[in-house]
Amino acid sequence: MVAKLYPTIRKSLQQNLHQSMHQQERSNLDHYDKIALWQELNRLGFFQSNWHGQSRPWQPTVQQWQWFDWAISQPKTHLFLGARGIGKTEILTIFRCVWQILHNPRISILLLTGTQQRSQEIVQLVAQMLQALQIPLISSGRGSFRTYQGRQQKSPTLYSASITSRIRGDHPDLIIIEDPLDEREGYSHRKKERVMQSINEARRMAYEKVFLIGQFVAPDDPYAQLCQMDQIAILTAWADQCPDLIQVRREEFVVQENPMLAYSWAINMEGRFLAPRGALFASITTTDQVPSQPLYAVLDPAFGGSDRTALAVGGCHVDGTLQKEIIIAWVFSWSGSWHDHLHQMVEILHTMQVDRLFYEGKRHQEIGEVFADFAIESEGFDTHLNKRYKIEHVSGFVGLGRLRLHESLHQEQIDRIRHWHTALPHDDEVDALAMLTYRLFHLDQSSRRFWKH
Incomplete structure (x- = not known):
């Protein structure tokens, strides 16, 4: 049954299609109604897509x-x-x-x-x-x-x-x-x-x-x-x-x-469910490729107790097989306060020629001041993402094969990431890795600076 539009709107919707509509069977009326209605809404500024900064219907x-x-x-x-x-x-x-x-x-x-x-x-x-x-x-x-x-x-x-x-x-x-x-x-x-x-x-x-x-x-x-x-x-x-x-x-x-x-x-689209988080990290792959873009680092500092200090370093690289950008990362961690392992981190950052260090916790300005003494540019940030979201964020990259660890990492560090969900009381390494992926994929390509979320 052909339903009727409001009389007040039907006339305006059908003006552009008046001749063609009269040439069609009445059973096709709904088809033209929906096309004309969509076009009218386009004309009124609705259903616009943003493509490369330009809005278009x-x-x-x-x-x-x-x-x-x-x-x-x-x-x-x-x-x-x-x-x-x-x-x-x-x-x-x-x-x-x-x-x-x-x-x-x-x-x-x-x-x-x-x-x-x-x-x-x-x-x-x-x-x-x-x-x-x-x-x-x-x-x-x-x-x-x-x-x-x-x-x-x-x-x-x-x-x-x-x-x-x-x-x-x-x-x-x-x-x-x-x-x-x-x-x-x-x-x-x-x-x-x-x-x-x-x-x-x-x-x-x-x-x-x-x-x-x-x-x-x-x-x-x-x-x-x-x-x-x-x-x-x-x-x-x-x-x-x-x-x-x-x-x-x-x-x-x-x-x-x-x-x-x-x-x-x-x-x-592909019918490919990702494995549970634990199984995902157990199968994280390694690569001998190196990032073709600048390296950045994220520090998850510990301040004593049983916490671990974790440092994730990585950059983006276009994978020839996937034909997509992937992240290649190194993860280092130590028991105890970040300050106790400062010289090891400085050596890593200098040797790898990291462009910039980001550390969690804006209020800890002393971290930035200490690294500045070693000519390392750094910036504090506060994350508004809870731990569960951060883990799921990085899980998506792992499951899609777009986050890989570099094979030069010590096997103990690789194992800590692969088995964090079952064998370890802390998830500091995975947390740092998640924050690295999040910040890398919010990089403003025009100015080579990270968006501050």
């Missing part, structure tokens, strides 16, 4: 329109799986909400995401698009709104909540569950169980449909469980299914600069 590829057509045609619960960066949120969540509301102003849609803030941001963006299309709205707060034609006794036209919220109120016509899990939560059994409970609750509550959009993050995540249920319609986006999309969105460029995105593509 982007159009969905044939594959993306096929995903959209599939999603809106499903009668019950349906699940779309695909990697980060392929346009899931833009076309299957944001644009779908706009399109469905325009075609049925009395609809009620509940949006669930990983956080309340994310849900509210999407609802606000949808509201901005509708208002730009001159659709009057009644706002019910940051996370909900109602169209004037909506039924007052029903739930709002579009409202939001986090995936961990208890779902209450009337039964919505459509529940969209958008990326409730990310890569960092793949190891959290508690979060995976909570998300699965919320999905089951949403399926019981929805009046008509539940639409899940996400990505595989672990072999036992909720999506893997849903894929085994016969009553759920499933569509996945693999690399060989969307070559045009990859070319248009230029994701290879993005992947090289974003390890979490690379992790997502390894799983969802």
Whole structure:
């Protein structure tokens, strides 16, 4: 059945396609409606991509329109799986909400995401698009709104909540569950169980449909469980299914600069799950190659007690096999305070001709002053990343083969990294390695200085 757009907007959407639309069968009307609507939103400044610092409108590829057509045609619960960066949120969540509301102003849609803030941001963006299309709205707060034609006794036209919220109120016509899990939560059994409970609750509550959009993050995540249920319609986006999309969105460029995105593509485009963190580090490889770019060092200083002082040195290098940039690193560690091993560190930094040393803890200015006496330029930094995130950040590099230890390292140091998760009480070496990778991949290539996060 062909639904109708608001009369006030239909005319403006169809002006550019007026002649061609009259030449088509009525069954093709929805196709032109969605194309015209997207183009109108482009004209109004929405769906812009940032490419090399320039903002430009982007159009969905044939594959993306096929995903959209599939999603809106499903009668019950349906699940779309695909990697980060392929346009899931833009076309299957944001644009779908706009399109469905325009075609049925009395609809009620509940949006669930990983956080309340994310849900509210999407609802606000949808509201901005509708208002730009001159659709009057009644706002019910940051996370909900109602169209004037909506039924007052029903739930709002579009409202939001986090995936961990208890779902209450009337039964919505459509529940969209958008990326409730990310890569960092793949190891959290508690979060995976909570998300699965919320999905089951949403399926019981929805009046008509539940639409899940996400990505595989672990072999036992909720999506893997849903894929085994016969009553759920499933569509996945693999690399060989969307070559045009990859070319248009230029994701290879993005992947090289974003390890979490690379992790997502390894799983969802290549079907390659990364091993658990322990197994990952147990298989970290060594190389005889040396970095072709300047070396930098990160110091994780200890101040006594049972802590260890760890020094990670490394730089970037383009690997001929991967055709991508990798990090080659050396890691050194000692028991006790950093000051007790100062001369060893100075010798390493001078011998390796390290460009710059970064030490954790801005307040410890005495570290920088001491190294300055040895003509070593240094800078303190404060990290806002918790230890778990840092370990998972470096795990992504290890699993993708883009972080390697130099074979000149003493075998004891290599073993300390490979077996830190089982045999050692501390993770200072891996922590320093994680901070090195994080800072190297936030290097401002134009000025050869690190971004300060």
